[in-house]
Amino acid sequence: DQQVKQNSPSLSVQEGRISILNCDYTNSMFDYFLWYKKYPAEGPTFLISISSIKDKNEDGRFTVFLNKSAKHLSLHIVPSQPGDSAVYFCAALYNFNKFYFGSGTKLNVKP
Amino acid sequence: GAGVSQSPSNKVTEKGKDVELRCDPISGHTALYWYRQSLGQGLEFLIYFQGNSAPDKSGLPSDRFSAERTGGSVSTLTIQRTQQEDSAVYLCASSPGSGVEQFFGPGTRLTVL
Numbered sequence: 001d002q003q004v005k006q007n008s009p010s011l012s013v014q015e016g017r018i019s020i021l022n023c024d025y026t027n028s029m030f031d032y033f034l035w036y037k038k039y040p041a042e043g044p045t046f047l048i049s050i051s052s053i054k055d056k057n058e059d060g061r062f063t064v065f066l067n068k069s070a071k072h073l074s075l076h077i078v079p080s081q082p083g084d085s086a087v088y089f090c091a092a093l094y095n096f097n098k099f100y101f102g103s104g105t106k107l108n109v110k111p
Numbered sequence: 112g113a114g115v116s117q118s119p120s121n122k123v124t125e126k127g128k129d130v131e132l133r134c135d136p137i138s139g140h141t142a143l144y145w146y147r148q149s150l151g152q153g154l155e156f157l158i159y160f161q162g163n164s165a166p167d168k169s170g171l172p173s174d175r176f177s178a179e180r181t182g183g184s185v186s187t188l189t190i191q192r193t194q195q196e197d198s199a200v201y202l203c204a205s206s207p208g209s210g211v212e213q214f215f216g217p218g219t220r221l222t223v224l
Contacts, residue, residue, distance in 0.1 A: 002153075004153075006153070031211075032211045034211060034212070036215075041217065042217055043115070043202055043204070043215030043216050043217050043218055044154075044202075044215045045215065046212045046213065046214070049211050049212065089153065089154065091154075093211055096211075097142070097159055097161070097166070097167065098156060098159060098167060099144065099154075099156060099213070100156065101146070101153045101154035101155075101156075102153050103151075103152055103153035104153055
């Protein structure tokens with residue numbers, strides 16, 4: 001029973017353009033949503049988070065949008081850079097102690 | 112400062128053998144998590160420690176899996192009588208307990224032949 005889903009396994013974007021990564025969830029009781037970035041042979045690194053009571057959080061080139069009615073969140077990266085090429089995981093936090101992760105989206109930013 | 116470390120980085124074992132995976136969290140972090148990532152899959156939650164106790168063991172796939180944490184620091188994940196389907200990358204993460212961010216180690220790649 002997958003509570004967090006990333007339906008696009010891969011995404012290819014031209015350098016300088018916007019990258020939009022999507023994530024859907026099923027549990028309306030999640031407290032926080034997070035995005036992690038993962039390079040090969042490394043553990044995921046935290047990128048940005050959003051509380052379930054907010055609908056937008058911005059940090060530099062990264063913005064996360066939360067649509068609670070649709071149970072959908074997205075990560076926008078603008079402008080995209082080749083160094084952004086990695087696997088991006090969406091995660092949801094339940095009861096402030098259990099995390100559910102999506103299966104990841106591999107982003108390729110072409111120079 | 113030092114991040115989360117895991118050992119070994121790679122482990123190849125024969126089916127039926129027991130393995131121990133170690134996680135050293137960031138000093139002072141009270142929460143510790145174990146995850147498994149099978150090929151092409153997302154991170155699967157296994158177990159969570161707050162201090163030395165594990166309030167949530169619901170993610171452990173079977174009774175062959177166990178974990179302990181001592182001194183509020185190092186944690187060991189033990190898999191008994193390994194099976195080929197146990198092959199995966201096992202990731203450990205820690206957090207200060209007040210915030211939502213987790214800090215991940217590099218993982219242990221387990222291959223069961």
